[in-house]
Amino acid sequence: MKNIYKILTVFGLILLALADNSHAQNYQVGQLEVSRPWARASAGKAKNGAAYIDQIINKGNTADRFIGVSSDVAMKTEIHNHILEGGIMKMRQVKGGIEVKPGHPVILKPGSYHIMMMGLKAPLKLGGTIQVTLEFEKAGKILVKVPVLKVGASGKSKMKHDMKMKM
Numbered sequence: 001m002k003n004i005y006k007i008l009t010v011f012g013l014i015l016l017a018l019a020d021n022s023h024a025q026n027y028q029v030g031q032l033e034v035s036r037p038w039a040r041a042s043a044g045k046a047k048n049g050a051a052y053i054d055q056i057i058n059k060g061n062t063a064d065r066f067i068g069v070s071s072d073v074a075m076k077t078e079i080h081n082h083i084l085e086g087g088i089m090k091m092r093q094v095k096g097g098i099e100v101k102p103g104h105p106v107i108l109k110p111g112s113y114h115i116m117m118m119g120l121k122a123p124l125k126l127g128g129t130i131q132v133t134l135e136f137e138k139a140g141k142i143l144v145k146v147p148v149l150k151v152g153a154s155g156k157s158k159m160k161h162d163m164k165m166k167m
C-alpha cells in the first residue's frame with residue numbers, strides 16, 4: 001500500500017514538471033496571455049528579422065492595445081503588418097497598435113502582423129533565444145523569450161495556409 005503512495009507521489013511530481021514545461025512559452029501580463037512567441041533564423045547576412053506570436057488572448061472584460069515592441073538585438077523594432085496595395089504585398093508599421101479584445105485573439109504570423117527587427121546587430125541563430133519586450137496600453141510591459149526556429153520556418157500558420165491553397 002505504501003508503494004502505491006510513493007508511485008503516485010512520483011507520478012504527480014512528473015506531471016507537475018511536464019505541466020510547468022508546457023507553459024514555458026506562455027506569458028501572463030495583466031489580463032493578457034501571450035502564447036508561444038517565435039522568430040525565424042536569419043538567412044545569410046540579412047539585416048532584418050521577424051518574430052511572431054501564436055496568440056495574444058485577452059482574458060479580461062475590457063479591450064487592451066498591443067502598442068509597442070523593443071529588443072536589444074536590433075537597432076529598431078516595430079509592429080508591422082502586410083497590406084495588399086495595388087496587387088503588391090507591402091509591409092507597414094502598425095500605427096496606434098493592435099486592439100486586443102476579449103474573445104478575439106491577436107495572431108502574429110508570416111504574411112500578417114509581425115514584430116520587425118530592423119538593423120540586426122547579429123544574425124538570429126537557429127536554436128538560439130532572443131529577448132523581446134512587448135508593451136500593452138493597459139497591461140504594461142512584459143519581457144518574453146523568443147526561440148529562433150529555422151530559416152523559412154512558418155510555425156503552425158503555414159500548414160493552415162497550405163491547406164487552403166490546395167483546396
Ligand SMILES: [Cu+2]
Binds near residue numbers: 080081
Ligand atoms: Cu515587417
